Amino acid sequence: MPLLERHEWYDIARSTNWTPTYVTDAELFPDVMTGALGVPMEKWEVYDEPYKTSYSEYVRIQREKDSGAYSVKAALERSRMFSEADPGWMSILKVHYGAIALGEYAAMSAEARMVRFGRAPGMRNMATFGMMDENRHAQLQLFFPHEHCPKDRQFDWAHKAYHSNEWAAIAARHTFDDLFMARSATDIAIMLTFAFETGFTNMQFLGLAADAAETGDYTFASLISSIQTDESRHAQIGGPALQVLIANGRKEEAQKLVDVAIARAWRLFAILTGPSMDYCTPIEHRKQSFKEFMQEWIVGQFERSLIDLGLDLPWYWEKMIAEFDYQHHAYQLGLWYWRPTLWWNPAAGVTPDCRDWLEEKYPGWNDTFGKCWDVITENLVAGRTELTFPETLPIVCNMSQLPICAIPGNGWNVKDYPLDYQGRTYHFNSEVDRWLFLQDPVRYRDHMTLVDRFLAGQIQPPNLMGALKYMGLAPGEIGDDAHKYAWVEAYRNKPYQKTAA
Amino acid sequence: MALFPLISNFQYDFVLQLLPVDTENTMDEVAAAAAHHSVGRRVAPQPDKIVRVRRQGGAEFFPRDARLHETDIKPMETLEFIFCES
Numbered sequence: 001m002p003l004l005e006r007h008e009w010y011d012i013a014r015s016t017n018w019t020p021t022y023v024t025d026a027e028l029f030p031d032v033m034t035g036a037l038g039v040p041m042e043k044w045e046v047y048d049e050p051y052k053t054s055y056s057e058y059v060r061i062q063r064e065k066d067s068g069a070y071s072v073k074a075a076l077e078r079s080r081m082f083s084e085a086d087p088g089w090m091s092i093l094k095v096h097y098g099a100i101a102l103g104e105y106a107a108m109s110a111e112a113r114m115v116r117f118g119r120a121p122g123m124r125n126m127a128t129f130g131m132m133d134e135n136r137h138a139q140l141q142l143f144f145p146h147e148h149c150p151k152d153r154q155f156d157w158a159h160k161a162y163h164s165n166e167w168a169a170i171a172a173r174h175t176f177d178d179l180f181m182a183r184s185a186t187d188i189a190i191m192l193t194f195a196f197e198t199g200f201t202n203m204q205f206l207g208l209a210a211d212a213a214e215t216g217d218y219t220f221a222s223l224i225s226s227i228q229t230d231e232s233r234h235a236q237i238g239g240p241a242l243q244v245l246i247a248n249g250r251k252e253e254a255q256k257l258v259d260v261a262i263a264r265a266w267r268l269f270a271i272l273t274g275p276s277m278d279y280c281t282p283i284e285h286r287k288q289s290f291k292e293f294m295q296e297w298i299v300g301q302f303e304r305s306l307i308d309l310g311l312d313l314p315w316y317w318e319k320m321i322a323e324f325d326y327q328h329h330a331y332q333l334g335l336w337y338w339r340p341t342l343w344w345n346p347a348a349g350v351t352p353d354c355r356d357w358l359e360e361k362y363p364g365w366n367d368t369f370g371k372c373w374d375v376i377t378e379n380l381v382a383g384r385t386e387l388t389f390p391e392t393l394p395i396v397c398n399m400s401q402l403p404i405c406a407i408p409g410n411g412w413n414v415k416d417y418p419l420d421y422q423g424r425t426y427h428f429n430s431e432v433d434r435w436l437f438l439q440d441p442v443r444y445r446d447h448m449t450l451v452d453r454f455l456a457g458q459i460q461p462p463n464l465m466g467a468l469k470y471m472g473l474a475p476g477e478i479g480d481d482a483h484k485y486a487w488v489e490a491y492r493n494k495p496y497q498k499t500a501a
Numbered sequence: 502m503a504l505f506p507l508i509s510n511f512q513y514d515f516v517l518q519l520l521p522v523d524t525e526n527t528m529d530e531v532a533a534a535a536a537h538h539s540v541g542r543r544v545a546p547q548p549d550k551i552v553r554v555r556r557q558g559g560a561e562f563f564p565r566d567a568r569l570h571e572t573d574i575k576p577m578e579t580l581e582f583i584f585c586e587s
Contacts, residue, residue: 408515
């Protein structure tokens with residue numbers, strides 16, 4: 001029997017809105033869960049998903065993708081990638097798996113909320129596939145690192161990170177809870193799929209897959225490409241939802257969701273992707289700096305999609321772009337200096353060649369961040385390693401949960417952005433982080449940062465060992481310099497000489 | 502005598518840090534405690550200078566011999582630690 005083409009049946013098959021008779025519409029679709037902002041059901045029916053697929057098509061394609069990724073893994077299992085790859089690359093893998101794998105499960109729950117409470121039939125349909133995508137991503141990104149666990153316990157953090165109180169894990173949970181675990185269906189469509197996935201992860205996965213191939217890690221390259229093709233489909237859930245809200249007079253509310261989500265996503269990208277691109281990736285494999293990457297993909301491409309949808313650029317756009325020059329360099333210093341508190345081994349990334357590269361990409365780096373690295377390097381050369389380890393905690397931002405840090409050295413410009421609210425003083429990394437808090441103080445006010453927990457006596461004994469225990473970092477997992485300080489040899493009897501401009 | 506947590510924003514350093522001191526400490530002692538976590542770690546020593554303490558964005562330094570409990574500094578207030586001519 002001949003089958004109809006998809007376009008001949010799709011529209012009628014996905015017209016699944018109905019008029020409830022046993023309960024009211026408001027009981028079936030409470031606004032708090034739908035986030036429809038009072039836009040009635042029939043207005044959502046114009047939602048037209050740009051990427052259409054049927055269940056049978058989905059299953060066939062996903063099966064092919066899965067078998068492709070698993071075949072590459074099986075074929076290369078005996079390769080020497082693990083023992084021969086640069087330790088900086090291994091660090092990128094560990095950061096990625098720990099920060100992302102269980103976040104995918106969280107995203108699966110978020111997609112499920114759109115499946116149940118999305119007001120547009122097309123949104124519910126797309127999110128059904130998105131939900132299955134995220135489940136696949138979580139399983140892939142737990143299974144792939146698992147083979148490395150017997151050789152390196154840090155890979156166990158692919159599963160462990162989100163179950164711990166390690167500070168970067170707290171930051172990731174706080175952000176993802178805010179963007180999609182504790183949001184309505186429409187909020188999720190905008191904040192997770194439009195802002196986070198279209199704006200950041202889709203581009204990030206493209207870049208990461210290319211980096212993996214360049215480094216020779218074909219298993220990871222094929223894994224990430226496999227995931228990215230799903231992302232580029234389900235990331236399109238948010239665009240039509242934004243169009244419906246804007247067409248029905250809810251631009252202001254939609255704009256605020258976008259502004260909050262981009263600001264929060266930027267922080268995580270600055271600390272995870274920034275150091276990975278500019279410090280952990282071996283210099284010979286770097287195609288562009290993090291700043292160039294952000295300018296091309298976020299400023300160049302994402303800015304256009306915001307405007308095309310009829311949205312404005314977030315009020316802080318220029319401030320965020322200014323941070324491309326320094327924020328991730330500050331985070332890198334923090335990651336490396338507080339390295340015992342990580343589940344991966346950060347690469348310092350400051351050999352003389354690396355410093356020349358940093359100075360070329362970020363003019364003034366040697367006079368600012370380089371000044372801190374000068375002192376660290378001198379200590380390592382002189383054997384004063386103890387001075388390169390922390391004896392106190394960094395102050396953590398009450399919004400991002402990341403250290404409050406900025407430009408050191410001759411451009412010193414570090415500042416606290418405090419806020420007194422209902423008898424408690426909160427500390428923020430920037431005006432934007434403080435603005436985020438003020439958009440919904442009740443939502444954020446009771447969360448305790450790691451420093452708040454320390455001061456409340458929750459971390460015992462109150463020292464580094466107590467903190468490591470609190471974070472769940474066991475021996476064999478605690479981070480140290482990725483290259484075992486081999487890079488320091490380049491400076492023995494030869495202080496760094498800045499290349500003439 | 503009571504533990505008094507402050508926030509150190511040390512000149513030329515890149516990050517704010519938790520600074521546990523005591524209400525009996527003078528500003529010079531608070532500055533020395535802050536220096537312990539920054540100078541010689543990420544900030545180059547300047548042995549011919551002293552470190553003075555002021556509020557974030559403040560113009561005036563606190564007197565060097567003022568004890569914490571004699572000032573109106575609040576717990577977890579951000580203080581700036583600045584190299585000055587001795």
